Structures are given as C-alpha cells and as structure tokens.
Amino acid sequence: MGERKISHLNHAGLWEEWKERGNLEAKKRLIENYLHIVDYVSSRLAIGLPKNVSKDDLASNGVMGLIDAVDKFDYKRGLQFETYASFRVRGAILDSLRQGDWVPRSVREKAKKIEDAYQQLEQKHLRSVTDAEMSEYLNVSEKEFQHMLQEVAVMSLCSLEDPIREEESETRLSVMVDDKAKNPDYKVNEFFLKEALVKGLEKLTEKERTVVSLLYYEDLSLSEIAEVMSLSPSRISQLHSKAILRLRGTLEKHRELLMQND
Incomplete structure (x- = not known):
C-alpha cells in the first residue's frame, strides 16, 4: 500500500x-x-x-x-x-x-497475611482498625508491623491491577476504562464492584484516603505526596500499602459474594 x-x-x-x-x-x-x-x-x-x-x-x-x-x-x-x-x-x-515474578514469595505471603487481618478485624469491628490492633492480631510489635508494611510496599503497585479472579484477565481497575460496550451482566457486576470500592474507601483513614486520591486521581508521585503532606516518603509508602491492603480485603469479600451468586 x-x-x-x-x-x-x-x-x-x-x-x-x-x-x-x-x-x-x-x-x-x-x-x-x-x-x-x-x-x-x-x-x-x-x-x-x-x-x-x-x-x-x-x-x-x-x-x-x-x-x-x-x-x-x-x-x-x-x-x-x-x-x-x-x-x-x-x-x-x-x-x-x-x-x-519479581516479588519474592515471602513478601506475597506477608501481604496476604496483612490483607486477611484487615478483612477479619474490620468485619468484626465495622470500622478502620488501628496499627496497635493489627499488631496484636498478627502477634508482632508495632515496629515489626511497620517494617512488614515497608516490605510489601513495592508489591502494592500491582494490587489493584491484579485480576478480579485468578483465571481471568479482567482487573479491578479495568472497569474504569470504557473501551467497549458491555453486556447487562457485566454492567451489574461493574456497579457492585464500584460500590465495593466506595465502601472500601470509606474505611480508610483520612491520611490513607488523601494518599490514594493524590496518587491515583491527581497523578502525583509518592515523593510529591510526601512534600504535600509534610511526611517522609517512607511514611507515605506505608500509608499507601495499608490503603491498598484494606481495599484488597474489601474487593476479595466482593469476589467471594460474586462466586456465591454464580
């Protein structure tokens, strides 16, 4: 041609x-x-x-x-x-x-353990849980818990991009991109997924919500967010990790409900 x-x-x-x-x-x-x-x-x-x-x-x-x-x-x-x-x-x-497979298995296991802990405790207390409560549940000191968060921080980049179900390619954030018209079943699932995300965001602390908002909606980098919030980059990284792990727990619960209704 x-x-x-x-x-x-x-x-x-x-x-x-x-x-x-x-x-x-x-x-x-x-x-x-x-x-x-x-x-x-x-x-x-x-x-x-x-x-x-x-x-x-x-x-x-x-x-x-x-x-x-x-x-x-x-x-x-x-x-x-x-x-x-x-x-x-x-x-x-x-x-x-x-x-x-750049994330070590040990880091994935720690992330899953923290995610499960957030899911169990927040379901029990119906509120955001403190670092002290998480540390007690995981049987570690608060300092050790902060270290765990720092270790899994690198993994949180992929968390919301992971598939909703392991055998599928559709990610948790893919519903935000309208590249094709979807069938009614998909639209119903999309509605409840967004509803689950909203509920998950409501469970975050004010600082965690701010980090998520600045990172994913305002497109600031972690270092820029640190300057805006007058916190250290490592502290921002920890807040980000906690926010993502809380959201993962909420979305995992949503996934289980979907599977029960299939």
Missing part, C-alpha cells in the same frame, strides 16, 4: 488515516506523538521498584502497550486517548512484572 504524505495532519487527521485507510505512516506518527505517555508511566512505576528492575525494560513493555492502544482505540467515540493509553501502557508493564 502506498503511503501518502501526512506531515501536515493533526491528531484527528492521523487517526482517520490510520483507522479508515490503514496508513502505517499515520500509525507510526501516532505512536511517536504519544511516547511521552510511556515515559511518564514507566517513570512513576519505577519509583517503588527494586533496583534490579530496569526502567528501560519497563519502557519497552510500555511501548507494546501503547501500540496495542493505538490498534484498539476507537477515535470516533470522543474519548481521551491519553487516559485510555495510560491504562494499556500501565497494564502491559505490570503484566511483564508479574510474568517476571
């Missing part, structure tokens, strides 16, 4: 050339125009990862996610491509991290 000169086209024109005419030069230009998304997402994810994880490797997998986004995006629906692509890029990077 012959390629037409497209240097004068704006983004809308490039999308039309690629989607309607299959112009590969237009696709290439689109990918180049949005490479900054890959750099932004990979840089944010790299902050809390071990030093042995290369940022270049993250970016390489992120580019694959960007290409996938360009292939699947429906420009006629009037959605923001940047938002859609960010989820695809992030998902591609996190998929590669999971496949690489």
